[in-house]
Amino acid sequence: MTISSFHPTPRTLMGPGPSDVSPRVLQALSRPTIGHLDPEFVGMMDEMKQLLQYAFKTKNELTFPVSAPGSAGMETCFTNLVEAGDKVVVCQNGVFGGRMKENVTRCGGTAVMVEDDWGKAVDLAKVEQALKDNPDTKILAFVHAETSTGAQSDAKALTALAHAHDCLVIVDAVTSLGGTELRVDDWGIDAIYSGTQKCLSAPPGLSPVSFNERAASVIKNRKTPVQSWFLDLSLVMGYWGGGAKRAYHHTAPVNNLYALHEALVILQEEGIENSWARHAKMHQALRAGIEAMGLEFIVNEADRLPQLNAVTIPEGVDDAAVRSKLLNDYNLEIGAGLGALAGKVWRIGLMGAACNAKNIEYCLNALDEVITNMGAKINSGVAVDTAKAKLA
Amino acid sequence: MTISSFHPTPRTLMGPGPSDVSPRVLQALSRPTIGHLDPEFVGMMDEMKQLLQYAFKTKNELTFPVSAPGSAGMETCFTNLVEAGDKVVVCQNGVFGGRMKENVTRCGGTAVMVEDDWGKAVDLAKVEQALKDNPDTKILAFVHAETSTGAQSDAKALTALAHAHDCLVIVDAVTSLGGTELRVDDWGIDAIYSGTQKCLSAPPGLSPVSFNERAASVIKNRKTPVQSWFLDLSLVMGYWGGGAKRAYHHTAPVNNLYALHEALVILQEEGIENSWARHAKMHQALRAGIEAMGLEFIVNEADRLPQLNAVTIPEGVDDAAVRSKLLNDYNLEIGAGLGALAGKVWRIGLMGAACNAKNIEYCLNALDEVITNMGAKINSGVAVDTAKAKLA
Numbered sequence: 214m215t216i217s218s219f220h221p222t223p224r225t226l227m228g229p230g231p232s233d234v235s236p237r238v239l240q241a242l243s244r245p246t247i248g249h250l251d252p253e254f255v256g257m258m259d260e261m262k263q264l265l266q267y268a269f270k271t272k273n274e275l276t277f278p279v280s281a282p283g284s285a286g287m288e289t290c291f292t293n294l295v296e297a298g299d300k301v302v303v304c305q306n307g308v309f310g311g312r313m314k315e316n317v318t319r320c321g322g323t324a325v326m327v328e329d330d331w332g333k334a335v336d337l338a339k340v341e342q343a344l345k346d347n348p349d350t351k352i353l354a355f356v357h358a359e360t361s362t363g364a365q366s367d368a369k370a371l372t373a374l375a376h377a378h379d380c381l382v383i384v385d386a387v388t389s390l391g392g393t394e395l396r397v398d399d400w401g402i403d404a405i406y407s408g409t410q411k412c413l414s415a416p417p418g419l420s421p422v423s424f425n426e427r428a429a430s431v432i433k434n435r436k437t438p439v440q441s442w443f444l445d446l447s448l449v450m451g452y453w454g455g456g457a458k459r460a461y462h463h464t465a466p467v468n469n470l471y472a473l474h475e476a477l478v479i480l481q482e483e484g485i486e487n488s489w490a491r492h493a494k495m496h497q498a499l500r501a502g503i504e505a506m507g508l509e510f511i512v513n514e515a516d517r518l519p520q521l522n523a524v525t526i527p528e529g530v531d532d533a534a535v536r537s538k539l540l541n542d543y544n545l546e547i548g549a550g551l552g553a554l555a556g557k558v559w560r561i562g563l564m565g566a567a568c569n570a571k572n573i574e575y576c577l578n579a580l581d582e583v584i585t586n587m588g589a590k591i592n593s594g595v596a597v598d599t600a601k602a603k604l605a
Numbered sequence: 606m607t608i609s610s611f612h613p614t615p616r617t618l619m620g621p622g623p624s625d626v627s628p629r630v631l632q633a634l635s636r637p638t639i640g641h642l643d644p645e646f647v648g649m650m651d652e653m654k655q656l657l658q659y660a661f662k663t664k665n666e667l668t669f670p671v672s673a674p675g676s677a678g679m680e681t682c683f684t685n686l687v688e689a690g691d692k693v694v695v696c697q698n699g700v701f702g703g704r705m706k707e708n709v710t711r712c713g714g715t716a717v718m719v720e721d722d723w724g725k726a727v728d729l730a731k732v733e734q735a736l737k738d739n740p741d742t743k744i745l746a747f748v749h750a751e752t753s754t755g756a757q758s759d760a761k762a763l764t765a766l767a768h769a770h771d772c773l774v775i776v777d778a779v780t781s782l783g784g785t786e787l788r789v790d791d792w793g794i795d796a797i798y799s800g801t802q803k804c805l806s807a808p809p810g811l812s813p814v815s816f817n818e819r820a821a822s823v824i825k826n827r828k829t830p831v832q833s834w835f836l837d838l839s840l841v842m843g844y845w846g847g848g849a850k851r852a853y854h855h856t857a858p859v860n861n862l863y864a865l866h867e868a869l870v871i872l873q874e875e876g877i878e879n880s881w882a883r884h885a886k887m888h889q890a891l892r893a894g895i896e897a898m899g900l901e902f903i904v905n906e907a908d909r910l911p912q913l914n915a916v917t918i919p920e921g922v923d924d925a926a927v928r929s930k931l932l933n934d935y936n937l938e939i940g941a942g943l944g945a946l947a948g949k950v951w952r953i954g955l956m957g958a959a960c961n962a963k964n965i966e967y968c969l970n971a972l973d974e975v976i977t978n979m980g981a982k983i984n985s986g987v988a989v990d991t992a993k994a995k996l997a
Contacts, residue, residue: 282672
């Protein structure tokens with residue numbers, strides 16, 4: 214056995230994430246590793262908190278990146294807020310609501326499921342009914358931006374509904390943060406987690422989270438210890454809690470934090486509202502091209518995420534063959550369908566650094582060529598110009 | 606608020622980890638991010654398994670890096686192997702045995718503690734007695750290389766003892782992997798976890814783990830679900846389990862895996878036995894210099910780790926002031942004492958890429974200058990030459 218260095222072929226990443234990481238962020242990633250208790254590093258951690266507060270639009274003190282991917286951010290929220298016997302109303306309209314249910318159950322809680330069709334937004338009336346039917350509910354949990362379908366739910370209204378029934382909310386913002394409107398403080402969101410590899414365009418491996426005072430006080434008043442030592446916020450905050458005195462808890466992923474810091478500096482330079490507007494505008498261009506080709510979106514316009522475009526696969530076209538051809542001949546990654554939508558849709562991401570006019574043209578052209586060559590009946594040769602017209 | 610890019614000052618990392626990351630590994634880290642299901646990436650994952658098998662000296666199929674730092678690797682072992690009501694004998698001779706106890710308790714298990722003085726190896730006779738006294742013990746857990754003290758325990762003998770009492774072992778090899786002799790298959794270790802930022806000299810953020818058939822079968826036959834969704838091996842292995850078909854579980858920290866891959870390629874190029882020998886040889890040089898200066902090791906020679914040198918702080922010297930001066934004037938990081946040893950020792954790491962003659966000279970010279978200037982009575986001006994003589 215002799216294994217040599219790995220040199221990945223550069224791709225254009227237009228799947229459900231990771232998205233294209235910019236050269237600036239890759240450069241930051243490769244800066245010299247320093248100690249996780251080095252005063253310079255601690256200074257960077259203070260800036261990180263401010264930058265994440267900016268991205269989440271919050272003043273929450275308890276705002277930091279969990280040292281593991283988004284799934285661990287989800288688990289941080291559930292394992293700290295849910296105790297055995299607690300009731301949680303979980304909205305499911307895609308893959309990630311199901312994962313929330315798993316989290317509740319594994320914490321010893323009871324999940325009351327509110328189900329909606331995949332591709333639809335969470336139905337407020339159903340949630341209200343569930344909260345009425347379950348007056349002992351402690352938490353309402355929902356996904357703001359379903360990465361598996363591209364549907365957006367009304368996080369502001371759902372949070373208000375939860376508060377009217379005296380519940381906390383846990384919000385999955387893995388795919389929304391940086392890409393669509395999200396206002397943690399204005400909307401009163403209690404606990405939220407995200408990922409770095411979607412609209413922030415940092416490499417995967419960290420999960421930004423934020424908790425308001427209300428959530429923090431629920432955690433402080435737990436009757437039982439958090440079942441995870443690694444994710445126990447009462448311990449983690451000895452390290453991330455601010456001030457000059459940082460106690461060792463675990464060794465932070467130093468270089469990943471450099472990269473996230475740089476990605477957030479870029480977000481701040483652009484301005485978060487401008488980033489939201491860019492995602493909306495680019496979506497309109499991609500959409501125009503996709504529809505001109507004759508393909509269809511599975512999510513209604515009103516509930517559609519700009520950054521995750523789930524498009525039905527035209528009849529007679531081999532899903533996997535198309536994606537392979539795009540990857541091998543164009544170095545272009547688009548996403549497969551997940552869960553109930555496997556084999557039925559492609560998921561075209563327009564996230565962060567990957568959300569730009571060049572990528573849209575490149576993707577529409579590649580899709581058109583590949584599908585046409587496979588003999589599918591689409592309107593060929595019009596998509597790129599239609600998209601360009603939208604951007605003119 | 607305007608925050609600009611973060612440019613860390615390059616340091617020489619001779620603390621308890623992270624250790625110096627080589628330019629080759631930093632370069633690998635910054636290669637273009639690709640998808641976590643990209644066939645090229647999946648090919649790299651297969652190589653990663655082989656490289657980790659090489660480092661652990663095992664053929665275990667269930668060998669892969671957990672997508673989070675060493676603490677999460679520890680939790681992966683405990684949360685998958687320990688069920689509520691299980692009894693675990695935990696050896697504590699430093700900080701990390703205490704963390705193991707926390708893990709057992711949070712899994713609903715009972716930890717029977719075997720305590721040894723900090724800086725001593727785990728006492729085999731005490732462990733044998735504990736196993737005799739507790740015939741219902743399921744697991745013996747111990748730290749191979751205590752990062753908080755620099756003591757090494759006899760992993761081979763402890764494993765044999767556990768097996769003689771029909772127990773599994775969980776071994777903490779965070780600081781030993783790559784730096785001192787470790788033979789998972791020959792010694793029969795059932796479950797083991799490590800970190801990337803010690804003797805492998807990759808950036809922090811991943812935790813290599815390995816489980817043998819016996820451990821895998823215990824996990825397969827659990828009566829209750831694993832309490833962590835993120836760390837549940839029955840799910841994680843859908844992604845890491847090998848073969849071309851990889852199911853999405855979480856988004857892997859793609860770039861961190863590039864870096865670990867490169868660090869392991871470097872280890873393979875050197876040869877792991879050569880790496881062990883290098884750590885041993887460099888330790889002798891550092892030791893000669895340290896002792897020439899008049900400083901003392903807290904661990905007996907027989908139990909001393911070459912890669913983690915805990916040295917008593919000379920009387921009348923301000924611990925924190927010395928470390929600050931080394932960091933600020935020499936860009937040199939050495940470690941503070943942890944837990945019971947805080948303020949009493951410095952921990953000088955000789956790990957991975959940082960374990961070289963240049964670093965030893967630099968560190969001895971800096972220590973000599975700083976301590977002497979603070980007026981401490983040491984033998985000044987002899988350490989570097991003494992160390993050099995050892996390497997000649």
